[in-house]
Amino acid sequence: MARAIFMRFLLAALLAASALPARAVEAPYEKNLLRLAEILGSLQYLRNLCGEKGDEWREAMDAILITENPGPDRRGQLIASFNNGYRTYSDMYHTCTASATEAIARYMKEGEALSRDTANRFGN
Numbered sequence: 001m002a003r004a005i006f007m008r009f010l011l012a013a014l015l016a017a018s019a020l021p022a023r024a025v026e027a028p029y030e031k032n033l034l035r036l037a038e039i040l041g042s043l044q045y046l047r048n049l050c051g052e053k054g055d056e057w058r059e060a061m062d063a064i065l066i067t068e069n070p071g072p073d074r075r076g077q078l079i080a081s082f083n084n085g086y087r088t089y090s091d092m093y094h095t096c097t098a099s100a101t102e103a104i105a106r107y108m109k110e111g112e113a114l115s116r117d118t119a120n121r122f123g124n
Contacts, residue, residue: 045102
């Protein structure tokens with residue numbers, strides 16, 4: 001249930017972002033997008049570690065890249081944020097623990113709020 005809500009807000013945030021005109025300057029939602037990329041990387045690792053098999057969170061990151069269609073530097077920053085989130089937990093957790101499941105819950109909540117707030121603030 002929470003995953004479906006999160007994904008719905010993520011889609012809304014992506015649509016809101018894609019509605020903004022392309023600019024050479026940093027998008028006003030850039031910090032949110034970089035943080036969201038990091039959250040998606042963390043969730044990709046942690047949810048698979050704790051029994052969810054698949055690439056749903058990596059696919060969400062791919063959707064951001066497709067929607068944003070960033071230039072090479074910005075694309076690299078987004079991918080680095082995703083990879084940082086993934087690596088942070090892959091270095092610390094090798095089995096699913098109570099701490100890992102708590103991190104999943106926190107990231108699901110933060111990602112949902114971040115996606116919702118980005119869509120509300122920057123959407124049409």
